[in-house]
Amino acid sequence: MLGEGILKGLVETARNFAGSYVSKERLTTVEYPEERSPLPEAARNFPFLVYDGDDWEKGLRCVACQICEKECPPKCIYIEKSKDKKPDYVGKLQIYPAKFDIDISVCMSCQICVEVCPFEAIKMDTEFELATDDRFRGLLLDRHQLARSNEYYHEIHPTEAAEVDARLADEKAKVEAKAKAAAEAAAAKAAAGTSATTAADAAKAGSSAPAPKPVAAETKASATPAKPNEGEPKA
Amino acid sequence: MIERLDQIFVILKHWLLGYLPESWQTPVGVILSVVCIIGLYPALFAITTVLERKGVARIQNRLGPNRVGPYGILQPMADGIKSLTKEDIVPTTADGVVHFLAPVVLVVVVFMGFAVLPMGRNMVLVDMDAGLLFYFAMGASAELSVFMAGWSSRNKYSLLGAMRAVAQMISYEIALLLSSVVIVMITGSLSLVKIVEAQNHYTWGLPHWFIFTPWGLAGFLMYAIAGTAETNRSPFDLPEGESELVAGYHTEYSGFKFALFFLGEYVAMFSISGLGSTLFLGGWTAPLEVLQFIPSWIWFFGKLFLSMGVFIWMRGTLPRLRQDQLMNFAWKFVLPMCLLNLFAAGLWHFMGAGWLRWVVCSAILILAYVSIGREGMRRKNLGPRSYRYAE
Amino acid sequence: MANPLTGYLIVAALVFAIGLAGALTRRNAIMVLIGIELMLNAANLNLIAFWRYGRHPEVLTGMMFAIFSIAVAAAEAAVGLGLVISIYRHAKTTDLEQMNRMKG
């Protein structure tokens, strides 16, 4: 009959109105600045650079290979390689990004940089409150602003970070095993001498393209309170 | 004491006027009442805007404004300050004078309607013999200001909105008039004070409101529909359909002039609600005989807010009609029902007291409602919407 | 003009003459209708004024005439403007001086 639908609608809205005072389901608003709904784990927004250890500058996993810079569709990444090499946390000499800028006003959050990075050095952040009153420099983040610790990564994406760590540990263990085997072989073949060089050579020969380079067993042993998850230096 | 409270505003006015010389009393009294009306309704408007925003928000599972003041009750102050301090923009091609006059005319005309509304026992500005006619004359003038606003803006959206508004208001004005004529037929008076008096009787403690008769109920429903359309409220708010017309006839208004339009719309809602409660809901009379000790003006404003609540409720519920649906509804459903209602009211009058007239009048109206409704649904004039998408 | 009726009659005459002038001098058909409306209104004013100052206001003759005239004028305006619109559709103009063809 005419008007039936209107009455039904009125009843429904009345239930919504009354229900909003008693039931949480009928008042789904989260009052944002004071309370926030938890972000889903897969949330992602802008990239950040992962570093290990306590010193962000030393621990940056990035080796300025510039793959992400080339792959970035809107070209929002700007990397300048360092002229010198500086020892990374294991003491090995590496190129490092002298400059690593991301213009987040250009970034489109596509995550391609993360996918192409062979060194697990760049990951997606969940931070979204990026508004600033300086639209030129405020939105151009440099490497210091981009650097986040691995612990932070664990915090925002625990599953993914655990996977990454496991993979790295796995690869490192493999490489270590290989290096050890190579070292043993070398030790067996030629008794003493330049074992370090041989190990490095063997490692170089054994490594396939994107895989992390082995750390010489001795160096490794001597170096650092090794976290199980680090092991990302490369040549 | 109860009498005092009921008449408190009347007594207050007379007490104030007592300090004035004899010759001044009449003009100053009128000015005093006018100032009260002009001060009161904008205040009610401010309260209603926050109630509406809160209410619609609750209907839509939101919280509504809650930042300014506790629970957001100071929101209208913020809105007011905002619109007062905003730049008043007049398009360069606009017709300056008409553009300026339109909101002024609207507000003046809308406020004029309150002159004849009895807001309580002895609380009416002018007890005019032709009060209802005066009210409708003023309501008819509001159309012109809408047209002025739309045309003077020199904006096609404004003009389209204005033409829609005028067409809609004219169509529903007929229904509004015809649904009220029923009351005039039964009471034999155009004076709103007399119409309220006619409803101020009680049988078994129940009031003789006109809504409690078959023709009164039908008339009230038609009046409510026509009144909603007349004030351009949802679901009849096509003149302001922001999805297609930006904001309709007041697209080109900003700052204080826009605030005047906004005010005019709400005050028109108050006045239509007030007239509706005067005609059908007994005006300032109490809904039960035992409740008569509560002052009459409380009842009037209570009924006013009740109907404002229904306005808000409908706004939160119903989607906007399409222009052809609107016109079909007015001319093919509301108008025939109104005419039939006139017939029913005539029957009621001439059949004399007794239960038979209840049965006959109800039967006629229900039958007509069902058959017109069914026919309309079948022809898709009034029925569920069907959409044809581009393929 | 001590006589109040004279004042109203003069105003009515003035409005009538203005309406007549408008109807006779304007080219636009709608303006001619506006002039005619003014003339009708002037006549209404006369009727009401004579009713008010007449000998038997309680008989309501003048008043009734005015009310009926208002109703008739509304009908006249509706039909007249309908005609103007239909002519406009046909001739694409509302200029009376260009409506000189008998052929449609």
Place this chain on the structure above:
Amino acid sequence: MGFVFYLISTFTVGGALAAVLLKNLVHAALALTVAFFGLALLFLRLDAQFAGFAQILVYVGAVAILVVFAILLTRGSELPKEGVFSKTWLVGLAIAAGVFALLAWAVLQAAPWLPQEKAAPTVTVNDIGNALMSRYVLPLEIVAVLLTAALLGAVIVAMHEKERSR
């Protein structure tokens, strides 16, 4: 008489003059409503409440809107390229002036015989209703028929002829 009368009269005559003189048709229509409103006020001054409100309701609420609609539907709000007055405007003006002179002369000549100031008649809306339903019931019916006929006629005249246009 008095100040109020002169004020309203000036208002009315000014509105009427503007209505026929203004170039822009919409302005003319709005000025026309001013004139209608002034006439309604004059009716109220003459104690004809019912007629005054009916005047506002019908003229301001309906006729003015109709005029405005017609103007917009015929693109009348654009100023014409030729003049707004006809070629024979002088003749028309002369006729109108003559008519006014004649009317004014007649009114002024008749002034001494015209009825003088008198008390306002006490006519209520009730009386009007009774008169309409008793003495004037036939005219009322005729007006009803006329209005219906006009309604149908206006619709038919202004309606698109769909079959032909297809």
